[in-house]
Amino acid sequence: MQPTWYLAVFTLSILLSIVGAISLARRSKGNASLREQLQRSVEAYDAISQSQRNILTYELSVMSQILKFGSTERISLYKHDGKAALVMIGRYAKNPLFGRPGRGLLEETEGVVGNAFQNDYAFVDDLPEINGDDDFAYLGSCCLKWRMKEKEVRALIMKSRTLGAYAINDSHEKRIAVIVFESTNKSGFTEEALRNLLTESQMTRLSLLLEEIQATTPSPSLALQRGF
Amino acid sequence: MCTLTHLLTYIIDTYSSEKYPVSPPRLINILYLTDWKAAISMHKTISGIQWKIIDSEPKVDDSTLKEIIDSVDRKGRKLGFGLIGKLQRLSTYAPSKIERTSIDFVTDFAKNQSDEALSLMVKSTYPTITQDESDIVNLADLAEKYGRVKSLLT
Numbered sequence: 001m002q003p004t005w006y007l008a009v010f011t012l013s014i015l016l017s018i019v020g021a022i023s024l025a026r027r028s029k030g031n032a033s034l035r036e037q038l039q040r041s042v043e044a045y046d047a048i049s050q051s052q053r054n055i056l057t058y059e060l061s062v063m064s065q066i067l068k069f070g071s072t073e074r075i076s077l078y079k080h081d082g083k084a085a086l087v088m089i090g091r092y093a094k095n096p097l098f099g100r101p102g103r104g105l106l107e108e109t110e111g112v113v114g115n116a117f118q119n120d121y122a123f124v125d126d127l128p129e130i131n132g133d134d135d136f137a138y139l140g141s142c143c144l145k146w147r148m149k150e151k152e153v154r155a156l157i158m159k160s161r162t163l164g165a166y167a168i169n170d171s172h173e174k175r176i177a178v179i180v181f182e183s184t185n186k187s188g189f190t191e192e193a194l195r196n197l198l199t200e201s202q203m204t205r206l207s208l209l210l211e212e213i214q215a216t217t218p219s220p221s222l223a224l225q226r227g228f
Numbered sequence: 229m230c231t232l233t234h235l236l237t238y239i240i241d242t243y244s245s246e247k248y249p250v251s252p253p254r255l256i257n258i259l260y261l262t263d264w265k266a267a268i269s270m271h272k273t274i275s276g277i278q279w280k281i282i283d284s285e286p287k288v289d290d291s292t293l294k295e296i297i298d299s300v301d302r303k304g305r306k307l308g309f310g311l312i313g314k315l316q317r318l319s320t321y322a323p324s325k326i327e328r329t330s331i332d333f334v335t336d337f338a339k340n341q342s343d344e345a346l347s348l349m350v351k352s353t354y355p356t357i358t359q360d361e362s363d364i365v366n367l368a369d370l371a372e373k374y375g376r377v378k379s380l381l382t
Contacts, residue, residue, distance in 0.1 A: 038297045042252045046285075082381035087357060101284075104358035105377055216348060218284070221381040223352040227333065228264060 056090035059209065064092050066197055071095040072184045074158065078117075079177045079210065082221030084108045086117060086178060089217045098158045098182075105220060111148045116165030116178050123194075125162040125187045135159075162188035166198055168207050177210055231321045232275050232292065235259070236299040238323050239331060245339035248346075252297050257350045258338050259296075260286040264353050266330040267367035268374070274327050279367065281359040284351050 060075045069075070074093030078086040086106040093099040108117050115122035124146075128137035138159065142148040160182040168177040179198070183189055210217075239258060243250055263273040280287045288296070323331055338346055350356060354374040359365050 035297065035301050038252050038300055042256075042293065042297075083379075085377075085380035100360045101358055105354070105380065107380055216344070218348065218352040218357055220352050220354060220357060223349060223354075224378060224381045226337065226349065228261060228268070228349065228353050 055209070055213065057092055059206070060090055060092035063197060064094070067181070067189060067193060069094065069183075069189075071098075073188060074098045074182050076180045076182075077177060077210075078106065078113055078180065079217060080108065080117065080175065081219050082224070085220065086113060087218060087220060089177075100157060102157060103152065103155075109147060111142070111146050112163040112165050113178050113180050115146065116167050116180070117175060119167075121164070121166045123164045123191045125190075127161040127163075127186075129161065129186065130159055158182060158184060160184055160188075161186045164189070164191060164194045166194070166203070168203060168210065170207055170211055176207070179206065229276075229321070230274055230323045230327055232277065232295060233299075234321045235262075235275055235323060235331070236295065238328075239335060240299055240303045242332070243335045243339060248339060248342060250300055250303060251343075252293070252300050254338065254343065254346065255296050255300060256286065256288060256293075257346050258334055259288075260350055261338070261353070262331050262334045263367055264355065264371070265334055266327065267371040269330060270326065271368050271371065273367050274323065274330065278364045279355075280362070280364055281356055282361050284356050285347075286350065286356065286365075 056077060060077065064073070064075055067073070071094045074091065074095070076088055076092075077090035079089050081087045084107060086108055088101060088104050088106075091099055091101070106113055108114050112122045112124060127141050130138050135154070139150055139153050142153040143150055162183040162185060163180065165178050165180040167175050168179060170176045181189065181194060236255070236259075239255070239262075240250060243258070248254070259275050259277060260279060263275050263277065263279065266272060266274045277288055277292055337349075341349065354377075355365050355367060355370045358370070358373075
């Protein structure tokens with residue numbers, strides 16, 4: 001009788017060990033699977049964010065190709081935000097240095113961009129050259145004629161000498177954005193070249209695109225309202 | 229000073245949203261907004277993360293990302309939270325009362341936001357709009373600069 005009782009306990013303990021091992025293996029597999037899913041969620045999130053940015057960048061890169069822009073030019077798109085700000089929401093430059101966001105946030109009356117926002121468009125192709133450390137003439141022109149602050153002009157990564165900027169209106173004729181073309185060269189491009197590019201249909205296309213992506217473009221005024 | 233581990237435990241323990249459950253990307257956005265909120269209100273950050281802005285989004289290094297994934301993983305398996313979270317709050321490394329003000333503000337905000345809305349809020353903050361891609365951002369310094377341009381936005 002006693003050996004049978006021992007055998008039963010022994011068999012039961014073996015069975016429990018097997019069940020425990022299977023359960024552990026299943027759980028371990030489940031954990032690995034969960035971790036993989038979490039890792040993939042980060043990758044998927046990055047991919048979605050990237051595709052939204054690509055729409056604007058692609059649009060600007062096509063314009064850059066049409067204008068035959070090189071490494072001394074760039075195109076940026078600013079949208080109006082809040083009471084008096086212009087926020088950079090898209091930029092394309094072959095030169096990565098010029099593709100950086102820079103100040104990102106401008107006053108709506110400041111510089112060639114602000115001037116275009118107020119008066120439909122602005123163009124300049126002869127801002128003074130900077131000779132070594134001598135930026136006096138360049139500073140003077142930017143500050144006096146284009147209402148920029150000295151500190152901000154000095155901090156500019158791209159010291160453009162040719163700039164053309166055009167205001168964009170929405171379907172209700174409300175001014176919503178400005179597109180800006182820049183070159184570090186004197187007479188880097190002509191006003192005529194920009195006018196040929198920015199036809200009425202092209203401006204409508206840009207306006208519709210901006211309206212379409214309005215809900216997904218950054219809005220610092222919204223961030224401020226929500227406590228950020 | 230609060231450690232990242234204690235901060236993650238606190239956030240995961242206090243964040244509850246059936247509609248928008250916690251995930252690694254959501255947690256990264258919550259951590260970033262918490263640091264930005266703290267930089268605005270306290271002139272310092274809480275997490276100790278060295279944030280980089282890449283493609284207009286805050287990014288963390290690989291070891292921080294692993295810690296974030298681990299914490300969500302533990303939450304998914306219901307391990308290490310609840311009692312441990314409560315015990316950790318007694319630690320000197322737990323978020324202080326003033327730090328909890330920023331953290332709670334952000335978790336309360338985040339739990340009602342879809343992934344897209346939360347991401348847009350992150351992309352709308354001053355640092356993500358103004359920072360160069362390869363730089364480690366100093367949120368406290370940027371909060372000071374932000375204070376000077378805020379008037380354009382109101």
